[in-house]
Amino acid sequence: MKKLFMILLLLLSACSANSSAVSSEEEKVFTDVQNVVTVTEAPAETAVPEETPLPEKIDLSSMSATICYSTVFDMLVDPQKYEGMQIKVRGPLAARTDAEGKDHYACIVQDATACCAQGLEFVLSEAKELPELGTEITIEGTFTSFTENNAIYILLKDAVMN
Amino acid sequence: MISQLQTYLSYPFVRYALITGILIALCSSLLGVTLVLKRFSFIGDGLSHVAFGAIAIASALDIRSNMYIVLPITILAAVLLLRGSKQKLLKGDAAIAVISVSALALGYLILNIWPSSSNITGDVCTTLFGSTSILTLSKSEVGLSIVLSLAVVLLYVFCYHKIFAVTFDEDFAKACGTNTEAYDTLIAVVIAVIIVLAMKLVGSLLISALIIFPALSAMRLFKSFKAVTVFSVIFALVFTTLGLLAAILIGTPVGSTIVAADILGFLLCVLGGKIL
Amino acid sequence: MNILSTTDLLPGYHQAVLPEALSFTVQEKEYWCILGENGAGKSTLLKTLLGLQRPLSGKVTLNTKGIGYLPQQTPIQMDFPASVKEVVLSGCQARQKGFAYRKEEKDRADAAIQKLGLNDLQKRCFRELSGGQQQRVLLARALCAADRLLLVDEPVAGLDPKVSEELYELLNSLHQEGMTILMVTHDLNALKYCDHVLQLGQEIFAGKKEDYLHSTAGQRYTEAHV
Numbered sequence: 001m002k003k004l005f006m007i008l009l010l011l012l013s014a015c016s017a018n019s020s021a022v023s024s025e026e027e028k029v030f031t032d033v034q035n036v037v038t039v040t041e042a043p044a045e046t047a048v049p050e051e052t053p054l055p056e057k058i059d060l061s062s063m064s065a066t067i068c069y070s071t072v073f074d075m076l077v078d079p080q081k082y083e084g085m086q087i088k089v090r091g092p093l094a095a096r097t098d099a100e101g102k103d104h105y106a107c108i109v110q111d112a113t114a115c116c117a118q119g120l121e122f123v124l125s126e127a128k129e130l131p132e133l134g135t136e137i138t139i140e141g142t143f144t145s146f147t148e149n150n151a152i153y154i155l156l157k158d159a160v161m162n
Numbered sequence: 163m164i165s166q167l168q169t170y171l172s173y174p175f176v177r178y179a180l181i182t183g184i185l186i187a188l189c190s191s192l193l194g195v196t197l198v199l200k201r202f203s204f205i206g207d208g209l210s211h212v213a214f215g216a217i218a219i220a221s222a223l224d225i226r227s228n229m230y231i232v233l234p235i236t237i238l239a240a241v242l243l244l245r246g247s248k249q250k251l252l253k254g255d256a257a258i259a260v261i262s263v264s265a266l267a268l269g270y271l272i273l274n275i276w277p278s279s280s281n282i283t284g285d286v287c288t289t290l291f292g293s294t295s296i297l298t299l300s301k302s303e304v305g306l307s308i309v310l311s312l313a314v315v316l317l318y319v320f321c322y323h324k325i326f327a328v329t330f331d332e333d334f335a336k337a338c339g340t341n342t343e344a345y346d347t348l349i350a351v352v353i354a355v356i357i358v359l360a361m362k363l364v365g366s367l368l369i370s371a372l373i374i375f376p377a378l379s380a381m382r383l384f385k386s387f388k389a390v391t392v393f394s395v396i397f398a399l400v401f402t403t404l405g406l407l408a409a410i411l412i413g414t415p416v417g418s419t420i421v422a423a424d425i426l427g428f429l430l431c432v433l434g435g436k437i438l
Numbered sequence: 439m440n441i442l443s444t445t446d447l448l449p450g451y452h453q454a455v456l457p458e459a460l461s462f463t464v465q466e467k468e469y470w471c472i473l474g475e476n477g478a479g480k481s482t483l484l485k486t487l488l489g490l491q492r493p494l495s496g497k498v499t500l501n502t503k504g505i506g507y508l509p510q511q512t513p514i515q516m517d518f519p520a521s522v523k524e525v526v527l528s529g530c531q532a533r534q535k536g537f538a539y540r541k542e543e544k545d546r547a548d549a550a551i552q553k554l555g556l557n558d559l560q561k562r563c564f565r566e567l568s569g570g571q572q573q574r575v576l577l578a579r580a581l582c583a584a585d586r587l588l589l590v591d592e593p594v595a596g597l598d599p600k601v602s603e604e605l606y607e608l609l610n611s612l613h614q615e616g617m618t619i620l621m622v623t624h625d626l627n628a629l630k631y632c633d634h635v636l637q638l639g640q641e642i643f644a645g646k647k648e649d650y651l652h653s654t655a656g657q658r659y660t661e662a663h664v
Contacts, residue, residue, distance in 0.1 A: 333485075
């Protein structure tokens, strides 16, 4: 009985330690991003330091399929957190044409079993000849999101393809 | 690899996945001992299929945090199935099979007729096999999972002696005046909660592993109920963490990787049991 | 003092297991053997007396709080990982207050273990013991629950004669110390120890052993089972 209690106490203390660590991480990321975003944001309440720190870079191409997919999923769920970050992603090229006839291009990110896929749309900074659909490409761009018709869209702007 | 892990751990959803996953595995292993001993190992499968059906309904109604629908339905099913099965054992067995298969089939049908996303196969696959579901929980799901898991653990600790008594000899317990029906219902409700939570970790089809492997492994090595229970918990903690970390680092589906780790642990315990 | 009595009791699940309602009384410190053919309703009666099963009609009156029960073993127990100490301690579940056993309950379990010579086996796993040892453990558990009344169901089923004899001696010594015992049994050897008999079947007999052995029912039964 005592043993079970000790284990329980250990767990409870571990959990409370973790949750406080989580909130401070999130605050840190948020303040970094606030310092970087320029667009139509209201001026940040907190004072902007003299040297603006570099935006965080996330290299999806070096991550395991499991984390890569989960991160992209998180980007969809909480795009504010990633606004302005440099994202590098690698995957097959996909395309779709919207109702107005405009072409959209995306890099496909799959989970480990390849049964779930997310497309990470990108817009190249310079118009370039795109390879055949399905070719593995590497894209580096700045993350941004916008709302249109009540749906949130994410994309990598000013993207560079390798 | 350590630095890669550190990078991953900087993401909140990875930390949440670890905490929630470990807590879920803990609860499953605790109840697993009772379930295995009462020969109810199959209940995990049956109830998880009912939960799948409930998820399909929630999905058709376009509800993202579906736990609030899935939990009550699964709890109801658990109480009906576990309490009913005692009186006429054969009937209970067939009842579980019928409900389980119907829920699975109808659930899949509902998802196809009223799809709420463009990738039904992916959704079904994730629900059945849990490739990344633990890493894509919503904030409220994380909170609910943690609260429920802790509640289960506390409940188990408080009712430990009665759970032992009711599992070892239900008739004797009843003769002593213990309200065995109340404990049976309690166990049924707790199992339902655990299964709904565990679906997020390993998917419907693999839940039984989380319940069975820790208990079976412990029983190979230990002779008292207390030792078996404690070791089940430690086994679940160790091999779930191992499986989860491996899936994250190597890039394999979470559910099957955790179960693979469990299988490894089980084999080690079988070997250990033969040597010692 | 009247410790247990039944009034027009008709035990059964969907149909009655006895040909007629049963009314009998057990006084304190008596030792009853409950005899009968297979299917005569012995175990059903025992379960009804314990409150495990509702009778079709009639009632059971008990004048004691703690009843010790030594049931037949279940298949689950063949495989169960539990130490002897844990099994015996579970006999105190009715007395348990709060979520842990207190010193009183632990002492009671220790006393029962001592009494039945199980000291050396305390930490052993229940499933690894011999049939006779397991019965002693379950008897110790029953003692923890019992105040003055012990209900025993086929205690020597599957045990060899020597071990059976040892178990009967143990039960007998408990009786000598003041325990009231009701024992369902197939084994006529048990008649040696009891002082009252309840025979179930087409003819029901409830009374003193001497009367039973001289009755037609008694003679028919004993002749058939010698």
